[in-house]
Amino acid sequence: MREFRKTAVLLAALALLPGAKLPRTGPVPQARPEAATEAPAVPQPEKKPETEEAPKPQPEAAPEQKPETIPPASEVPTPQPKPGETSPAPPSGKDELPPVPPEDQKPIRPGELTLEQQHLTIEPESDADHAQCIRELQSLGIVFREIPRIDDGNGCGIDKPIIVSQALPGITLKPEATLRCPTALALARWMKGSVMPAASVALPESGEITTINQASAYICRLRNGAETGKISEHARGNAIDIASFSFGKGEDVAVRSRREDSTLTGAFQRTVSAAGCLYFTTVLDPESDIAHETHFHLDVIKRKGGYRYCH
Template identity: 65%
Template structure:
């Protein structure tokens, strides 16, 4: 009985399927977007090619190595970490400490006497000396050349001259023993500055007849001190001018005249200022007590052509 019922059910099913018809056009599957990527299962890691490249941690970044003077990377010392302390940025200790304009000659300790300094006479160029002598002659300077002076301890002049007249008709009293370059500077200062200024300030006194000098060559330290630097007078580089004599009237003495409102005061201040055009050092009565009675004029050569005028 059960078997007959099952056969009848199967026959009915076959009959129903044989009478059914399929649709002519089936469903068309939609194409996936090209940019769409399949979602990865939660338990599966994303593809390796799309994973971001890991970046080094900030604390793991190495400091930049210092570069050498030629711009190349300097290798670190083997077995030691690179030195990045501020000490590597310090200036070279061998660099000269003095960057200011100072004397071209080595510094002399102030505690030394003249005998302890072991100085020597500076040699002079034959060609430069010959050119200087020709220039003095062309200016009409009266002088004579004398043998080399060597008084020891660095005092002396390699090629000295004795100056009698700074310019024609202008005597130097007493005669001054100097280097030629000192006499040349004096001649130009007188011709181009002192004489024109005197023609305005002291025109009633006539022409200048004499330069009265207080010191030329002498073996001593500066300001006649017992210790310190050697004086430029001891090298023939300096002359001290105490006063000017004229054809008539009184001498014009060099003395403190900062507050002197007369033409004489103006004359002294003018020639003191102009002296720095010819001499590398000019000390007048306003500079200190040691120079209250004269001009100190010298031709010391300093670094960079530096001049000291006070």
């Protein structure tokens, strides 16, 4: 029965096919739902012949700039600091220099003062210490005389000066020297304890020392005779310069550079120079510098902690 029905329907459909007509326009296809999210196709630019060069884009013209006018420095207002604030320091640069003070206001560095600028005073000496020193000079047989106080101004002078003519009995100090008593005492002790024994060992054929030739004792000046600097110990009576020694028989022994002198004379000078530090607080010899190449500088300046400078 079912097969009969199917056959009947099929025959009816075939009978209608000859009169059926197709529509002039078909249905427009619709995009799938998932295809709607895809990016649309990008149109490709039209290709030009290879011989044609694409025009280059031209840069936009920059706007015309007017030159900036800088007002003169005199017309520029100086910023003033607010109350409670300090003025900022100017920026540092190669071309910036600090202002130069007037000549009469320039700071003077320590050690660059003249005698007139140092305003020094003479150091007073204890009466008891001076009396004790005089007694020791007398016990050693030193020939000297006391003179009144020397005050040459600007710190130059000696409170209780003496003039020494013989450093020890039979040993003339030439020329006679104006010194403080402690300086004369140190000289006598050095001669008796070191110089005379060294001479008797190194130069026995020369005989005994007869004269100490001194180059400088008291004199009002700065160190090394400079125009500026610290005051010399010579200006206080604390120093004496020894230029040579004279002997009874032999030639004088001049103080000069003897570092490479391999003779007994060289050994004598090096020995007495080194021994000087046992009696003086400063010893400068010809090996020290050019200012002392012809003499010993010996002084009794007091330093902190008993420090001594010997070169």
